[in-house]
Amino acid sequence: MQSQYSLFADEAVQLVHDAEGGIRYHPACVPEEVVAGWFAALLPLVPWRSERRPMYDRIVDVPRLMASVALNDPERPACIDAALAAVQAVAPAPYTRAGLNLYRDGRDSVAMHNDRIHDLAPGQPIAILSLGAARDMLIKPKRGGSAQRVRLAPGSVLVMSHAAQRTHDHGIPKCSAPLGPRISLAFRVRGFRVPAFHRRAAESGGRRAALFQQADRRHQQRAHLRPVARIQLQQRYAAVGGHVGRGIRQSS
Numbered sequence: 001m002q003s004q005y006s007l008f009a010d011e012a013v014q015l016v017h018d019a020e021g022g023i024r025y026h027p028a029c030v031p032e033e034v035v036a037g038w039f040a041a042l043l044p045l046v047p048w049r050s051e052r053r054p055m056y057d058r059i060v061d062v063p064r065l066m067a068s069v070a071l072n073d074p075e076r077p078a079c080i081d082a083a084l085a086a087v088q089a090v091a092p093a094p095y096t097r098a099g100l101n102l103y104r105d106g107r108d109s110v111a112m113h114n115d116r117i118h119d120l121a122p123g124q125p126i127a128i129l130s131l132g133a134a135r136d137m138l139i140k141p142k143r144g145g146s147a148q149r150v151r152l153a154p155g156s157v158l159v160m161s162h163a164a165q166r167t168h169d170h171g172i173p174k175c176s177a178p179l180g181p182r183i184s185l186a187f188r189v190r191g192f193r194v195p196a197f198h199r200r201a202a203e204s205g206g207r208r209a210a211l212f213q214q215a216d217r218r219h220q221q222r223a224h225l226r227p228v229a230r231i232q233l234q235q236r237y238a239a240v241g242g243h244v245g246r247g248i249r250q251s252s
């Protein structure tokens, strides 16, 4: 069945090429007055949370508010389903979660990063629907070279491949001009890569399957604890005058 939103889908702009669809921008997937309604509904409804992250030897506020909605949560706002339908029209995938970002004004941002892919299903896209004020996104090859700048208009969908997370960074830079708030809805397919050993164990049934489930649960727990563990690691390295990785990755 054709989605009502595919009627609005404009010509896509291909920004990055790869075997999984690269990175492409669909400028007008949902009419502006419709996304304005979704924005007004989500802003007061969503339990926005602020986060703090280690930045070298300091702990700093993440400059935006965040939330996350499971797409099978019976309590999810109705417009999440409508937004999902719009995204499915241009980037069909078995999405499981929407990550929400609220940029309160031009001072809010997200640093250049790639989305963490360890718990995203390989080969599946990440699709970002924009509501509210238009913001620029920078997309930069990891191997070096200049960044592309794309303005994410309200009602647009930016689709990034899983593969592109290994080759490119993206971010929303701060903007000095006075700007209203923006919400982005990032639809993702969570489902971590099952190591072959565990897959075989699960398929074999019985005791080995139980072991697999145990390993799966441990993985989920570790994923939950990871930010805390990382802060501790970062602090330990800071104490000896170094830092972990190259700065902080902010994502998902």
Ligand SMILES: O=C(O)CCC(=O)C(=O)O
Residues within 6 Å of the ligand: 099, 101, 110, 115, 128, 137, 152, 170, 171, 172, 184, 186, 250, 251, 252
């Ligand atoms: O707000 C956006 O458009 C980008 C958000 C993003 O990169 C993320 O949530 O990982």
Ligand SMILES: [Fe+2]
Residues within 6 Å of the ligand: 113, 114, 115, 170, 251, 252
């Ligand atoms: Fe991201």
